[in-house]
Amino acid sequence: MKVFINNIEYEADSDETIIQVADRNGVKIPRFCYHKHLSVVASCRMCLVEVEGAKFAQPACSTPVREDMRINTKSNKTLDAQKSTMEFLLINHPLDCPICDQAGECELQDVSLKHGDDHSKYLEFKRVVVDKDISPLISTEMTRCIHCSRCVRFGEEIAGNKELGLINRGEFTEIRAFIEDGVSSELSGNMIDLCPVGALNNKLYSYRARTWDLKQHSVISPHDCIGSNIFYHVYDNEIVRAVPKENNEINQTWISDRDRFGYQGIYSEDRCRTSQQKLNGQLIEIEKQSILTALNQQISENVSKYSPESVGCFISPQSTSEEMYLFQKLLRKLGINNIDHRTNEQDFTYQESYPVMPSLGTNLNNLHEFDNIILIGANIKTEFPILTVRFNDAVKKNTDIYSYHFINMPEDFAVKKNFVMNNSDLLSVFQDHSLESCRGKKNLLIIGPNITYFYNQSLFLQSIEAFASNINATVGYLTDFCNSTSGWILGNVPHRLPGGEKIKNPGYNTSQMLESDLSTMIFFNLDPDNDFYNSSALINTLQKSSCNVFFTSFITPIIEKYADFIVPISTYAETDGSYINIEGKFQTFNRVIQADKHTFEGWYALNELCKLNGLDNHSILSIRNDLVSLLSNVDFSKNKKIDSKTYPKNDKSMIHKNTLRHIYSTDQIVRRATSLNQTNQAIDRQIFVSKDLVKDNPNLKTLSIEENEKIFKISDFKVKDDLPNKTIVYSSSFDNKFTESKSTFVSLKK
Numbered sequence: 001m002k003v004f005i006n007n008i009e010y011e012a013d014s015d016e017t018i019i020q021v022a023d024r025n026g027v028k029i030p031r032f033c034y035h036k037h038l039s040v041v042a043s044c045r046m047c048l049v050e051v052e053g054a055k056f057a058q059p060a061c062s063t064p065v066r067e068d069m070r071i072n073t074k075s076n077k078t079l080d081a082q083k084s085t086m087e088f089l090l091i092n093h094p095l096d097c098p099i100c101d102q103a104g105e106c107e108l109q110d111v112s113l114k115h116g117d118d119h120s121k122y123l124e125f126k127r128v129v130v131d132k133d134i135s136p137l138i139s140t141e142m143t144r145c146i147h148c149s150r151c152v153r154f155g156e157e158i159a160g161n162k163e164l165g166l167i168n169r170g171e172f173t174e175i176r177a178f179i180e181d182g183v184s185s186e187l188s189g190n191m192i193d194l195c196p197v198g199a200l201n202n203k204l205y206s207y208r209a210r211t212w213d214l215k216q217h218s219v220i221s222p223h224d225c226i227g228s229n230i231f232y233h234v235y236d237n238e239i240v241r242a243v244p245k246e247n248n249e250i251n252q253t254w255i256s257d258r259d260r261f262g263y264q265g266i267y268s269e270d271r272c273r274t275s276q277q278k279l280n281g282q283l284i285e286i287e288k289q290s291i292l293t294a295l296n297q298q299i300s301e302n303v304s305k306y307s308p309e310s311v312g313c314f315i316s317p318q319s320t321s322e323e324m325y326l327f328q329k330l331l332r333k334l335g336i337n338n339i340d341h342r343t344n345e346q347d348f349t350y351q352e353s354y355p356v357m358p359s360l361g362t363n364l365n366n367l368h369e370f371d372n373i374i375l376i377g378a379n380i381k382t383e384f385p386i387l388t389v390r391f392n393d394a395v396k397k398n399t400d401i402y403s404y405h406f407i408n409m410p411e412d413f414a415v416k417k418n419f420v421m422n423n424s425d426l427l428s429v430f431q432d433h434s435l436e437s438c439r440g441k442k443n444l445l446i447i448g449p450n451i452t453y454f455y456n457q458s459l460f461l462q463s464i465e466a467f468a469s470n471i472n473a474t475v476g477y478l479t480d481f482c483n484s485t486s487g488w489i490l491g492n493v494p495h496r497l498p499g500g501e502k503i504k505n506p507g508y509n510t511s512q513m514l515e516s517d518l519s520t521m522i523f524f525n526l527d528p529d530n531d532f533y534n535s536s537a538l539i540n541t542l543q544k545s546s547c548n549v550f551f552t553s554f555i556t557p558i559i560e561k562y563a564d565f566i567v568p569i570s571t572y573a574e575t576d577g578s579y580i581n582i583e584g585k586f587q588t589f590n591r592v593i594q595a596d597k598h599t600f601e602g603w604y605a606l607n608e609l610c611k612l613n614g615l616d617n618h619s620i621l622s623i624r625n626d627l628v629s630l631l632s633n634v635d636f637s638k639n640k641k642i643d644s645k646t647y648p649k650n651d652k653s654m655i656h657k658n659t660l661r662h663i664y665s666t667d668q669i670v671r672r673a674t675s676l677n678q679t680n681q682a683i684d685r686q687i688f689v690s691k692d693l694v695k696d697n698p699n700l701k702t703l704s705i706e707e708n709e710k711i712f713k714i715s716d717f718k719v720k721d722d723l724p725n726k727t728i729v730y731s732s733s734f735d736n737k738f739t740e741s742k743s744t745f746v747s748l749k750k
Contacts, residue, residue, distance in 0.1 A: 001013070001014060001065065001066070001067045001068075002067065002068055003021060003065045003066075003067075003068070003069045003070075003071065004068070004069070004070045004071065005018075005021070005022060005025070005027050005071045005072075005073065006027070006071075006072055006073060006074055007070075010025050012065045014064075014065075015064070016064070016065055017040070017060065017061060017062060017063055017064055017065065018049060018051075018058075018060035018061075018063050018064075018065060018069075018071055019031065019034060019047055019060040019061045020036075021065055022060065022071075022073070023036070027073060028073075029047050029049060029060050029073055030046045030047060030082060030111045030114070030115055031044070031046050031047040031060075031061060032044040032046050032089075032107060032108070032111075032146060032148045032196045033046075033061070033148040033149060033150065034047060034061040035150055035153075035194060037158065037252065037253060038150060038153045038154065038157060038158070038194075039153055039157055040061050040062045041149060041153070042059040042061055042062040043147070043148065043149060044085070044089070044146065044147075044148050045059060045081075045085045046082060046085050046086070046089070046111065046115075047059055047060040047061050048060070048078065048081035048082055048085060049071055049072065049073050049078045049081075050071070050072040050073075050075045050077040050078045050081075051063065051069065051070070051071055051072075052069070052070035052071075052072075056081075057077055057078055057081035079115070082115045083115055083116065083117060085115075086111065086112055086115045086116040086117070087116065087117055087120065087121070089108070089146050090108075090112065090116065090120065091120070091122050091124075091126070092126045092127045092143075092171070093108065093126070093144060093146065093197070094126060094143050094144060096144075097109060099207075100141075100144070100198040101198055101201045101202070101205060101206055101207070102195075102197060102198030102201070103198070103210070103211070104210060104211035104212050105211045106196070106197060106198060107196035107197070108146065108196060108197045126143075127143070127171060127172075128143050129142040129143045129145070129174055131143075132176070132177070132182070133182065134177045134182035134183045135182050135183045135184070135188060135203075135679075136203065136675055136678040136679055137188060137189060137202075137203055137204075137257060137260075137261060137675055137676075137679065138183060138188060138189070138191065138192060138200055138201065138202070138203060139200075139201045139202075139203045139206055140199060140200060140201070141198055141199055141201065142174060142175060142199055143199075144197045144198050144199045145174075145175055145197065145199040146196070146197055146199075147166065147173055147175065148195075148196055149166060149175075150191075150194040150195065150196070151164050151175065151191040151194055151195060151200060152164050152165055152166060152175065154190060154191055154194055155185065155191070157392075158187070158190070158254065158389055158392065159185045159186075159187040159188075159190070159388065159389070159392075159412060160388055160392045160411075160412030160413050161185040161187075161412045162178070163177055163178060163182075163183045163184070163185055163188070164176065164177055164178070164183065164191070165178055175199075184679060184680045184681065185257075185412070186256055186257055186258070186381060186382065186385035186388070186663060186681070187254060187256055187257065187385055187386070187388065187389070188257055189202070189255070189256075189257045189260040189261065190244070190254050190255070193243060193244065193253075202241050202260075203675065204240075204241065204261060204264065204675055205240055205241040208235065208240045208241075209233075209235035209236075209240050213235055214233040214234065214235055214240070215233070215234045215235075216231050216232070216233055216234075217231065217232045217233075217234060217590070217592040218230070218231060218232075218245055218589060218590075219231075219232050219572070219573060219589045219592055220482075220578075220579050220587045220588075220589050221255070221259045221482065222262075222318055222482045222483075222572045222579070222667065222669060223256075223258045223259055223262050223482060223666060223667060223669070223670050224256075224258070224383070224384050224386070224482055224666070225384075225478060225479045225481070225482055225483075225484060225485065225581055225582040226250060226251065226364070226384060226386050226387060226581060226582065227250055227482070227579055227581030227582075227583075227585060227587055228244070228247075228250060228251035228255050228256070228259050228386055229244070229245035229246070229247040229250060229251055229587075230242050230243070230244065230245055230255055230259055230260075231243050231244070231245045232263065232573065232592045234592060234593055237593050237594055238267075238593065239263045239266065239573060239592060239593060241260075242255070242259065242260045242261070242263055243255075243260075248365075249363070249364065249365060249585075250364060250581070250583075250585070251386055252389065254386060254389055255386065256385040256386045257385070257676065257679075258385065258663065258664065258666075258670055258676065259386070261673055261675050261676050262669055262670040262673050262676065263573060263669070263673070264672070264673040264674060264675055264676070265668070265669040265670055265671065265672030265673040266571050266573055266574075266669060268554060268672035270554050270555050270556070270672070271553065271554060271555075271596075272552050272553055272554055272555045272566060272568040272569075272599075273568055273596045273598055273599060274566075274568060274598050275287070275288050275290075275291035275566065275567060275568060275598065276291075276563070276565070276566040277291065277294060277564070277565055277566075278563065278564045278565070283560070283563065283566065288598050288600070291565065291567055292567070292605060292608050292609060292612070293612070294565070295549060295565045295567065295609075296609055296612045296613070298520075298547055298564075298565070299311070299334070299520060299522075299547075299549070300334075300613075302519045302520045302546070302547055303334055303335065303336070303520075305519070306519040306520075308334060308335035308336045308337070308338075309337075309338065309507070309508075310518050310519040310520065311331075311334075311336045311338060311518065311519065311520040311521075311522065312338045312508065312513035312516070312518045312520070312521050312522070312541075312545075313327070313331050313336060313338055313339045313340075313521075313522040313524075314339075314340055314341070314343055314510065314513075314521075314522070314523050314524065314526055315327050315339070315340075315341050315487070315492050315523075315524040315525065315526070316341065316343075316481065316524065316525040316526045316527075316531065316668075317341045317342075317479070317480065317481030317482070317483050317484040317486070317487045318481050318482055318483060318525060318572075318667050318668070318669075319341075319483060319486075319524060319525045319602065320483065320486075320572065320575065320577030320578055320579065320602065320603065321483065321486040321490060321577065321578045321579060321580060321586070321627055322576070322577055322578060322603040322620060322623045322624070322627070323524070323525070323577070323602045323603050323606060324341070324483070324486045324487060324490045324492050325486075325490050325498070325623055325626065325627060326603055326606035326607055326610060326618070326623065327339070327492065327524055327606055328490065328491045328492050328497075328498070329610065329615065330606055330609050330610050330613065330615070331522075332491075332497075333610070333613050333614070333615055334613065336507070337494055337503060337505065337506060337507030337508075338494060338507035338508040338513055338518075339491075339492055339493065339494055339507060340492065340493060340494055340508075340509050340510045340513070341484065341487030341488075341492040341493065342452070342484075342487070342493070342509070342510055343510050343526060343531050343532045343533065344449075344452065344453060344480055344531065344532065344533050344742065345452050345453070345457060345510060345511075345533060346453075346455055346457075346510070346511050346533045346534065346741060346742075346743070347454065347455055347456055347457040347458050347511070348458070348509040348510070348511060349458035350457065350458035350461045350462070351493065351495060351509070352495065354488070355488075355636075356488065356489060356499070356500035356634060356635070356636055357485050357488045357489040357500075357580070357584065357634075357636070358477035358479055358484060358485060358488060358582070359476060359477065359485070359582055359583065359584055359636075360446070360476040360477065360478070360582045360583055361444055361445075361446075361474040361475060361476025361477075362444060362474065362476065362583075363583050364387075364390055364583060367390050367391065367393075367394045367399070367444070368390075368393055368394040368397040368399055369442065370394070370399055370442050370443060370444040370474075371398075371399065371400065371438075371441035371442045371443065372399065372400045372401075372402065372435075372437070372438045372441055372442075372443045372444070372473075373391070373394065373399055373400070373401050373402070373443075373444045373445075373446065374401075374402045374403075374404070374435065374438070374443065374444070374445045374446065374473065375401065375402065375403045375404065375405075375446050375448065376404045376405075376445065376446065376447050376448060376451060376464060377404070377405060377406070377447065377448035377449070377450035377451040378403075378405075378446060378447075378448025378449070378450065378478055379405065379409040379411070379448070380411055380413075381409065381410065381411050381412050382409065382661075382662070382663040382681065383448065383449070383478070383661055383663065383666070384478060385663070388411070388412045388413060391411075391413045392412070392413045394413075395413050395414050400416040400437075401413065401414065401415045401416055402415070402416060402417050402418075402419070402435065402438075403415050403417070403418045403419065404419045404421070404426060404429065405418075405419070405420060405426075405450070406420070406421065406422060406423060406426060406450070406656070406658050406724060406727060406729065407420065407658075407660060407688070407720075407723060407724075407727075407729050408420045408722045408723070420722065420723075420724055421724050422656050422690075422724040422725060422726050422727045423454065423456075423654075423656040423658070423727075424654060424656070424726075425724065426460075427456070427459065427460060427463060429467075430460070430463035430464050430466065430467040431463045431466070431467075435471055438471045438473070439471055439472075440472075443468075443471055443472065443473035443474065444473060444474050444476060445464065445467070445468045445473040445474065445475050445476065446476045446477070446478055447461070447464060447475065447476070447477050447478070448478050449478060449479060449480040449661060450658070450659075450660070450661060451464075452479075452480060453533065453658070453659055453742045453743040454658075454743045455741065455743050455744050455745070476582075477582065478582060479582060480661075480666075481666075481667065482579055482581075482667070483579045483580065485579075485580040485581070485582065485584070486579065486580050488500075489580065489630075489631070489634065490627075490630075493509075494506050494507035494508055494509050495507075495509075498630055499630055499633065499634050500634060500635070510532075510533070511533075513541070514532075514534065514537040514538055514540075514541050515537065515541075516541075517541075517544050518541065518544070518545055519545060519546050519547065520545060520546070520547045520548075520549070521541065521542060521545045521547070521548045521549065522549045522551075523548075523549065523550045523551065523552070524551040524569075524602070525551060525552065525553065525569065525602060525668075526550075526552070526668075527554065527556055527668040527671070528542075528550075528556060528558040528559060529556045529557060529558050530665070530668070530671065530732070531668070533741055533742045533743070534740055534741045534742070535740070536708075536710075536740055538558075539558065539562075542558070542562040543562070547564045547565070548562050548563050548564050548565075549563075549564065549565045549567070550563045550565065550566050550567070551567045551569050551602065551605065552566065552567070552568070552569065553568070553569055553570065553571050553668070554668060554672070567600060567605055568596070568598060568599045568600065569599065569600050569601070569602040569605060570595040570599055570600065570601045570602060571595075571669060572589075572669075573591075573592040573593055574591060574592070574593055574594065574595035574599070574601065575591055575595075575601040575602060575603065575604075576588075576589070576590050576591050576601070576603075576620045577589060577603070578624065578627070580631075584636075586627065586628065586631060588624060603618075603620065603623065654726065654745035655693070655726045655727070655728065655745060655746050655747060655748065656726060656727050656728070656743075656744075656745055656746075657705075657707065657728045657729075657730075657741075657743065657744055657745065657746045658727065658728070658729050658730075658742075658743050659729075659730060659731075659732050659742035659743060660729050660730065660731050660732065661732055662681075662682075662685060662731040662732045663681050663682075664676045664677055664679070664681065664682045665731065665732045666732075685731040686716070686717070686718045686730075686731065687714055687716065687717040687718065687728065687729070687730040687731075688717065688718055688719075688720040688723055688727075688728070688729045688730070689703065689717050689718070689719055689720070689723070689727070689728050689729075690719075690720065690723040690724060690725050690726060690727045690728070691719050691720075691721055691723070692725040692726065693726070693728070693748060694719055698719075701715055702714070702715045703715075703717060703748065704748065704749040704750070705728070705746050705747070705748060705749070706746060706747045706748070706749050707740045707741070707744060707746045708740050708741075708744075710740065711749060728746065
């Protein structure tokens, strides 16, 4: 249909409003309560415009267009209405712009400058609202609030967790948290962006810098496999805040709190800032220019003396694609095939028939097209919080969500059926049954990262494939780290080269390397204290190895004790890089801040070692060109299903010990983000045991658990009534209570 705005003809759809047509065509209309992703309430009245035939100015956000409608955004009627609204909104607003963190990017400032008056007719005292501490991440100055209700609607409609609401009426209206605990949603920081004034503020950023002094840099989230797009704002070579970068294909206009505040971990006190080599039993600082030469010489000597098979190499799936590409290229030049990025896994029987690269099985924009989505071993709310937005949207469009897990974890979207079972019963479901309500429909089955921890992961994957085939479901994955996809497709596995090409003589996987007596151990960008499926096995291997090399951004107790070479490398924000998200999107980013002068960019250190071993010199651009060429030639149809093989028998009498991926312990950066570790989610790190394990003594204070012939005594456990029988669950965190496997079976000792 045709509509006219300021006498210019525009095309419009019948279901559009005036403000949508205006925004699409670059016609500016002021607003406060309206947001394109939120419901329309038309409460602020700032968007009033003249509509031909209407006696009074109409709210552009809620007025639907009609054929030949004539709208005027510049007439006296429009300007007078907007001026009166602006005057009303400023009655109680404090004049504290000079100290407000929102100054310089405040919508109220901008709109009042153009549509406000130079004086006020009101002489009454302004009201004052007493603030409450609602979150360790968000500070409040609710006296500034203009009651646009964006924050309230965001919680209810987008995050699926209504934590703020309007109380009282008229002049006494306030926005408050419903519960005393305040705001704890994993997406709560988005309310800071939505607030058009300085009522909700970023606590970490408060009084740090002025908006006009900041430099903006684009980056990709390193904290999960979704690949959210972020802008970092930098002041004096320091990241002071993060805000969303709009990308409708991935994160829309939102980011999770983990992505918003996780950068704080970069500035942890245990950052590694010097090159070190162990001489005479002591780690000695050495020159940056000398460490790579000395290291290369030592590795070459060990390869010659013991053989390439005696070298074990691990790389974090949080590393950039460029780093992963060079890592395997360097090692394979040296004849080393013992390469793996799957350090949290312990069962690898599945690997020969695993897909070339794990993927979600669909694009994020298409999740709502499935009739049913079945989650296995995944909690979206805590592990992939940005996906809560997508799942909420899917549920509203009639997608049914089913969940299978070993623990009952709430979601912020409606789950039609929540199946909570121990590992043995969970496996039996996939081996023996199907979900009848899903037959004949379009189904997506998503395997979460908790499954990869299982000691019988391969059996689960095979059974899930059969289950999916039975109900005609697409199988997708959500991975443990942000760049696990690159770990697979770029050949950081012992049995494949980049692109999925098989190796004739495969090397050892993580489990085999930790069970072997190796001469040399190389770790790239890993936190050995937390990033391995079995800490005891790792320590035992480090003790036997004659040379342990760590390329690291942080010094941990294990590194400090067992390292022979320490090469300080940059974090993701201090280097150029790229990640491949779970949809298969290749996303690049450039350096945000300069690293310490003694620190190497990870890809640069690897490139220098490549040069020392006769390989070509690379630039970041040439590596990316190689990656683009490689990805464009990969046959993604290879190895689509896990083959049927013989696996260990499923013993239903076992007591299962499982690790629950904690939202703020997923990677080495976010573990060190102190603000996130003050939230309710971080504080709630407990060991849970099923009630059948203490039925003979309900008041038992200490449990003795035998694992791998070792006895562990725990006293700070909590009996969880809805936990399946024969189950013990603990959160992944720095203060792990067990030092053995992340997933295994145990027994109780009296």
